[in-house]
Amino acid sequence: xxxxxxxxxxxxxxxxxxxxxxxxxxxxxxxxxxxxxxxxxxxxxxxxxxxxxxxxxxxxxxxxxxxxxxxxxxxxxxxxxxxxxxxxxxxxxxxxxxxxxxxxxxxxxxxxxxxxxxxxxxxxxxxxxxxxxxxxxxxxxxxxxxxxxxxxxxxxxxxxxxxxxxxxxxxxxxxxxxxxxxxxxxxxxxxxxxxxxxxxxxxxxxxxxxxxxxxxxxxxxxxxxxxxxxxxxxxxxxxxxxxxxxxx
RNA sequence: GCACUGCUUGA
Numbered sequence: 001x002x003x004x005x006x007x008x009x010x011x012x013x014x015x016x017x018x019x020x021x022x023x024x025x026x027x028x029x030x031x032x033x034x035x036x037x038x039x040x041x042x043x044x045x046x047x048x049x050x051x052x053x054x055x056x057x058x059x060x061x062x063x064x065x066x067x068x069x070x071x072x073x074x075x076x077x078x079x080x081x082x083x084x085x086x087x088x089x090x091x092x093x094x095x096x097x098x099x100x101x102x103x104x105x106x107x108x109x110x111x112x113x114x115x116x117x118x119x120x121x122x123x124x125x126x127x128x129x130x131x132x133x134x135x136x137x138x139x140x141x142x143x144x145x146x147x148x149x150x151x152x153x154x155x156x157x158x159x160x161x162x163x164x165x166x167x168x169x170x171x172x173x174x175x176x177x178x179x180x181x182x183x184x185x186x187x188x189x190x191x192x193x194x195x196x197x198x199x200x201x202x203x204x205x206x207x208x209x210x211x212x213x214x215x216x217x218x219x220x221x222x223x224x225x226x227x228x229x230x231x232x233x234x235x236x237x238x239x240x241x242x243x244x245x246x247x248x
Numbered sequence: 249g250c251a252c253u254g255c256u257u258g259a
Contacts, residue, residue: 005251044252081252110253143253152255180255181254219255219256219257
């Protein structure tokens with residue numbers, strides 16, 4: 001069963017949905033037992049369909065799992081919540097969170113992060129912040145993913161003071177910004193033409209022991225080129241090897 | 249043991 005699961009999931013990741021479905025059918029006819037993972041992967045197949053009713057089939061799968069087993073677990077719920085959030089169906093995503101709690105299934109960081117990302121991608125930053133405050137007040141330990149999603153949204157919205165204050169209290173709250181956190185911040189600064197500040201963050205990154213990665217480099221290039229600072233871009237490109245960066 | 253979360257440009 002685990003081998004089938006791994007195979008089917010790889011096919012999904014490679015966008016070979018038809019092959020994934022076919023392989024899932026083989027699993028069904030093999031007589032091997034289906035696990036929660038198997039059905040979570042099947043849920044992903046349903047959700048990757050382009051049909052308008054893909055969520056209806058997802059809901060009915062979830063119902064059947066609740067009724068007959070194997071029962072959904074946190075990954076199953078998070079998978080569905082993530083898909084709903086990405087589709088902008090936040091209200092329904094929260095409905096699944098309620099269902100999850102009703103069934104005594106404990107949410108994970110991925111569960112919450114998917115919901116926060118859903119809010120942020122709809123531009124509902126206030127709601128996202130409110131939700132973060134809420135789960136923290138329930139003792140949920142903040143993680144880097146969660147704050148990076150928030151900082152991404154705030155940065156795209158130009159709310160840099162807010163970003164600074166979130167970063168300022170990160171140590172106290174028990175999380176550390178990573179390279180992606182700085183990347184999203186720098187990306188927002190670049191889009192807002194605050195190029196100087198973006199470059200200063202490079203030093204901050206390195207002081208915190210973080211190595212700028214390929215995305216960092218591309219963010220800075222894009223920003224310099226947009227601002228017709230081609231000369232500076234060329235200079236940076238020339239220096240990239242001595243900074244141990246590897247443009248692709 | 250296998251399944252769920254964040255960043256750049258390009259259509």
